[in-house]
Amino acid sequence: MNLLETSVIVILFIYTILVNVSIFWLLFSKKEDAISEFIPTEKISIIIPFRNETNKLITCLKGIIEQDYPKELLEIILVDDNSEDTSKQVANDFLRYNNIPYLLIDLKKYNLCGKKNAIETAVSKASGSIMVTRDADTFTSNHLWLNTLAFQFKEWDIDLVLGPVILSGSSFIQTFQQLENMAITCIGYAFAKNKLPFVCSGANLAYKKESFLKVNPYKNNKHIASGDDMFLLQSFIDEEFKISTTKNINSIVYSNAETSISSFVNQRLRWASKTKNLHIKTAWFVGAILFLTNIMLLIMMFSWFFGSVNYKFCLFALIYKCIIELLLLFLGGIMYKQKLNFAFYLPAFMANIFYVPAISLISVVVKPIWKGRKQGG
Numbered sequence: 001m002n003l004l005e006t007s008v009i010v011i012l013f014i015y016t017i018l019v020n021v022s023i024f025w026l027l028f029s030k031k032e033d034a035i036s037e038f039i040p041t042e043k044i045s046i047i048i049p050f051r052n053e054t055n056k057l058i059t060c061l062k063g064i065i066e067q068d069y070p071k072e073l074l075e076i077i078l079v080d081d082n083s084e085d086t087s088k089q090v091a092n093d094f095l096r097y098n099n100i101p102y103l104l105i106d107l108k109k110y111n112l113c114g115k116k117n118a119i120e121t122a123v124s125k126a127s128g129s130i131m132v133t134r135d136a137d138t139f140t141s142n143h144l145w146l147n148t149l150a151f152q153f154k155e156w157d158i159d160l161v162l163g164p165v166i167l168s169g170s171s172f173i174q175t176f177q178q179l180e181n182m183a184i185t186c187i188g189y190a191f192a193k194n195k196l197p198f199v200c201s202g203a204n205l206a207y208k209k210e211s212f213l214k215v216n217p218y219k220n221n222k223h224i225a226s227g228d229d230m231f232l233l234q235s236f237i238d239e240e241f242k243i244s245t246t247k248n249i250n251s252i253v254y255s256n257a258e259t260s261i262s263s264f265v266n267q268r269l270r271w272a273s274k275t276k277n278l279h280i281k282t283a284w285f286v287g288a289i290l291f292l293t294n295i296m297l298l299i300m301m302f303s304w305f306f307g308s309v310n311y312k313f314c315l316f317a318l319i320y321k322c323i324i325e326l327l328l329l330f331l332g333g334i335m336y337k338q339k340l341n342f343a344f345y346l347p348a349f350m351a352n353i354f355y356v357p358a359i360s361l362i363s364v365v366v367k368p369i370w371k372g373r374k375q376g377g
Contacts, residue, residue, distance in 0.1 A: 045128030049118035050136035159241035163204030198282035202229035227274035272363035
C-alpha cells in the first residue's frame, strides 16, 4: 500500500466518524415534545429583509399571516434594502389588504444598505422580545412554524434557535443542491445537539432581542457583505449563550434551489468567501474534513487513470463513501419527512467530488456578485 492509498484510508476513517456521529443522532436523538398544549406568551418580531423580491415576497408573507400564533403577539418588520423593483409597493398593498399590522423600513432613507444593516435597524425598532429572521424567498407549509420556534424558548430558556431550511426543486442542479443541503442539515443538527453548532441559515433563525443587543454581532464585520447568519452564530458561541436546534418538521422553512449552474456557483462562492473571516472551530474542522476527503478521492482517481493506484482500491473508496453518504441522506429524509430524488444520487455524488475542492479554491481569488453587489471581505 503506497502513501496515497494510506492517506485516503486515514481521511475516510475520520470522515466516517463525522458521518456516523450524525447518523447516531438521527437514529437515537430524543423525540421532541409536542406543542399541542403550548400557550404563547412572548411577543415575536419577524424580520424580513428584501431586495428585488417582487415575485416571491407575497408567498413568504402569506405563510406568515396564516400562522396560528396570536396576532396580538406578532409583529412583521419588512426592510427594503434599496430595491429597484416594485417589492415595497407589493408588500404594502398585500398587508394593507389583509389588515395586518406591520412596519416597513426603507434603508435608503438612512443611507444604509446590506442585510446586516437591515437586521440591525429592524431589531432596534422591534417591540418583540424574540426576533425571527426570514429570507423573502422562503415559504412554509404549515400553520405551526412560529409556535414550534417559540416553544423552544419557553421549554429550554435558550438564546438562539437554529431552524431547518429545506430546498425544493426537480431538475438535476436543484436535486444536487437538495442532497448537499440535506447532508449539511443532518450533520449540523447532530453537532448542535452535541453543543458544537457550526452552521445555520438566516432564512430561519430565532433569537432573544436582548442577547442580540448584548453581542452586537456585526460590529467588526460590516465591511463583509455576506454572512449575517454565521457571524451572528459566531458571536453567540463566543458569548457562551445557549444555542439549540430542532428536527420538528413544523419548524421547517422551504426555499427554491437555484435553477441555473451560474447562479448556484455564484451563491456557493459567496458562502465560501466569508469562511476565512469566521473563527468557529467546528466549522473549520468539518469544512476541512469535507475538503480533504473530496480532494484525496479526486487525486486518487487521477492517479488510477495514470496507473499509480490499483483500480480495486479506487472503486472500494468511492463505493464506501457513496454508501455512508446514502445512509445519511436516507435517514435525514425520514427525519424531516422529505422525499429526496435518489435517481440523481450517483451523478450528484460524483459531481460533488469535483465541486467541493473547486469551490473552495476558486473562492480564495474570486469575489462573487450577489443581487448586483460584489461581495467583499
